[in-house]
Amino acid sequence: MSTTSTFSDPNLLDWLEQQTDEQLEEAPFGVVRMNRDGVVIAYGKSESHITGISQEYARGKYYFTQIAPCANNRMVAAKYALPSLDEELDYILTYVCEPIKVRLRLLKSPQSQYQYFLVDRKAFSE
Template sequence: MNRTLSFSDQDLLELLEQQTNEQVEEAPFGLVRMSREGVVVAYGKSESHITGITKEYALGKYYFTQIAPCANNRMIAAKYAQPSLDEELDYILTYICEPVKVRLRLLKSPASRYQYFLVDRKSIA
């Protein structure tokens, strides 16, 4: 697929579902592809840059407890229990890095093979 991914694309979930893990990892914003159970299957380079967590460390781990416990709450992790999810919200990440203001986008649908956690640093001043 030659189309450049954009954080706010209306059809981003469909576009991501068509991408390989390697393509997902090249997204121009932070991106985590998880299994439906929350296990990391692809971890973007931009996400690594934002959080300081390497792809090699993240792969195969449960995202909300082993990688991003700061997102293991009702505001974020609990929303993935919904069958469909496409929500954007402002958030402060506190992974192993200094607190970082970001815009998050949470994506999944009943038809999607994966669920996605997207991070955009550019949209927050």
């Protein structure tokens, strides 16, 4: 795997786009790689550990209704309608897990092949 990028790295989208689905498995934060329609292509090990949702179950499902309906709102899911997106926000995941405070990063660009939903458990600002 190429040098791991950090969660808040301004070039993170470029780094993510260069990684294979298998390389994303080793990211030190949760990574959900979705196609442009919101269907899960890759679901990283860290993401699976944070949410309790298996990678096998997540792949091929529409992220915001079948995997994370707790993020299917104007604060998160609606932002993916924008052509470009690079935003960090504090959030509490509540779907199949106990409420977990996390820092989210929402990423996509008109040039990117995929869109990304990233989760860092350690970065929540209290």
